[in-house]
Amino acid sequence: RIAPLAAFLGVLFGVILGMLMGYLRGWFDTVASRIVEAFLALPVVLIALLAVTTLGSSSWVVTGVVAALFTPIVARTVRSAVLAERDLDYVTSARLRGESNLFIMFREVLPNVMGPIVVELTVRVGYAVFTVATLSFIGAGPPPPSPDWGAQVSENYNSIISGFWWTTFFPAAAIASLVIAVNMIADSVQSVMEAS
Numbered sequence: 001r002i003a004p005l006a007a008f009l010g011v012l013f014g015v016i017l018g019m020l021m022g023y024l025r026g027w028f029d030t031v032a033s034r035i036v037e038a039f040l041a042l043p044v045v046l047i048a049l050l051a052v053t054t055l056g057s058s059s060w061v062v063t064g065v066v067a068a069l070f071t072p073i074v075a076r077t078v079r080s081a082v083l084a085e086r087d088l089d090y091v092t093s094a095r096l097r098g099e100s101n102l103f104i105m106f107r108e109v110l111p112n113v114m115g116p117i118v119v120e121l122t123v124r125v126g127y128a129v130f131t132v133a134t135l136s137f138i139g140a141g142p143p144p145p146s147p148d149w150g151a152q153v154s155e156n157y158n159s160i161i162s163g164f165w166w167t168t169f170f171p172a173a174a175i176a177s178l179v180i181a182v183n184m185i186a187d188s189v190q191s192v193m194e195a196s
Helices: 002-024 026-040 044-055 059-086 089-096 101-137 149-160 166-195
Strands: none
Touching: 002 026, 002 059, 002 101, 026 059, 044 059, 044 101, 059 101, 089 101, 101 149, 101 166, 149 166
């Protein structure tokens, strides 16, 4: 439940930021682009580990941290899609009609960039599953009452030496299977979006 929510929030905030960056341009785009690029230059797991260690490891903190990690990536993708649409005739027509920037961004441009956004959402769900499992494996995931495959792998990986390989294998296989399945769904969604 943490990974899909984190992916959704990361995509939501990334879409808003990317729309503003791509449509408004100017100083806002320049400053936000530099911040996004600086953020993307840092190692993701290290940032997540520092944030979760500082803020605590509740389910909400992990969700927020993973969403914050995905926001700049999505924002950059949406920005490039908006830049391709920004100067087309239908946007110019909306400007000439006197529509506000918010109306143009979210009623005119957003429906035309939904393809990359939907693909980005499905891809981010797979990454979120893997990121949450990684945080749980290193002890920075949600606290023990919440079930987590990464925590199960972490608790049982020493039992491989004793011959009890299945206690680690099945949670790890579940993580891998889910990530592969979500990535296959993302590929299918991308193929459908490109065909239409």
